[in-house]
Amino acid sequence: MSITIRRAQIGDAAPLAQIYNHYVRETPITFDTEPKTVEERAHWLSHFAAAGRYQCFVMLDAAQVMGWASSHRFRERAAYNTTVETSIYLTPDQHGRGLGQRLYATLFDALAGEDVHRAYAGITQPNAASNRLHAALGFREAGLLPEVGRKFGRFWDVAIWLKAL
DSSP: OOOOEEEOGGHHHHHHHHHHHHOOOHHHSSSSOOOHHHHHHHHTTTTSSSSSSSSSSEEEEEEHHHHHEEEEESSSSSSGTTTTEEEEEGGGGGGTTTHHHHHEEEHHHTTTTTOOOOEEEEEEEEHHHHHHHHHHHTTTEEEEEEEEEEETTTTEEEEEEEEEE
16 A cells, blocks of 8 residues: 555545535535535635645545645634634544544644644534544543534534544
8 A cells, every 4th residue: 555645636526526425415514415526625725735724634545535635714803814614524444443543633733833722623522523523632622512413304413523623
């Protein structure tokens, strides 16, 4: 396996849509309920830069995209500008191999030189694997939003995890 990590490119939109849509259709991990088109993923990718607070990295095995990690705006109001929300998604067959930790670490290394004070992650519960990943990367649980989202006919809690940068 020849794993590389690089900045996401518009050309990654199709595999990123495919990965994300698995979680949309099959899991409560994302609260999106409708799959994203390749065009929607390309538009989403256009918001990331090579530097700054909002970045996105992809992990590849040879030329095949296996997942991504990103940082994006936490809230719209200006006083939140030094805070980001982070996300990470891997293809389902890549879980439990330490790859998420490596990919996320790349994102945090890139954010280290930026004007970012805090990173937050919202994790739909239960999700022991994601909780462990975030804890291993220095996040701590900061709160719980009980029954904040409804998907698949039930309500889901979201744990808010915090990382000081």
